[in-house]
Amino acid sequence: MKLDILAFGAHPDDVELGCGATIAKEVSLGKKVGIVDLTRGELGTRGSAAVRELEAAKSATILGVSVRENMGFADGFFINDKNHQLEIIKMIRKYQPEIVLCNAVDDRHIDHPKGSSLVSDACFLSGLLKIETEIGGEYKKNGDQNKCIITSNGKILNLIL
Secondary structure (H helix, E strand, O other): OOOOEEEEEOOOOHHHHHHHHHHHHHHHOOOOEEEEEEEOOOOOOOOOHHHHHHHHHHHHHHHOOOEEEEEEEOOOOOOOOHHHHHHHHHHHHHHOOOEEEEOOOOOOOOHHHHHHHHHHHHHHHHOOOOOOEEEOOEEEOOOOOOEEEEEOOOOEEEEEO
């Protein structure tokens, strides 16, 4: 499924808090939007991973997004390495967004800048022909590099044209 916008958040609720109004507006204008949570938020002090999963599903319905997925990375401990990058590359190639949204580059919570860096790096790598990924039993060699990466604090990380 081709999406216009794909928003990544380190935890369930990051996307809603960082750019929920933007997503609601874009959906109301007919854009296809998806959300990918990197972790289940299992280390959070408020609620549990199970509660956050239910809240994420409800919020996806309220926002009207086309799809919401969770990568299941370890909350607090995921890193920007080849394995994690390849998983994000698969999501980018699967949904082929024109715009990618992610967490702020600089933030008090350690997962937010890590997530921002991971998504930004994976966006670049998703366009490289020599990186192969398997999606749904099919091998994909490259994605569309026409991506604008915007953090939740509005900073444009890179505009790949």
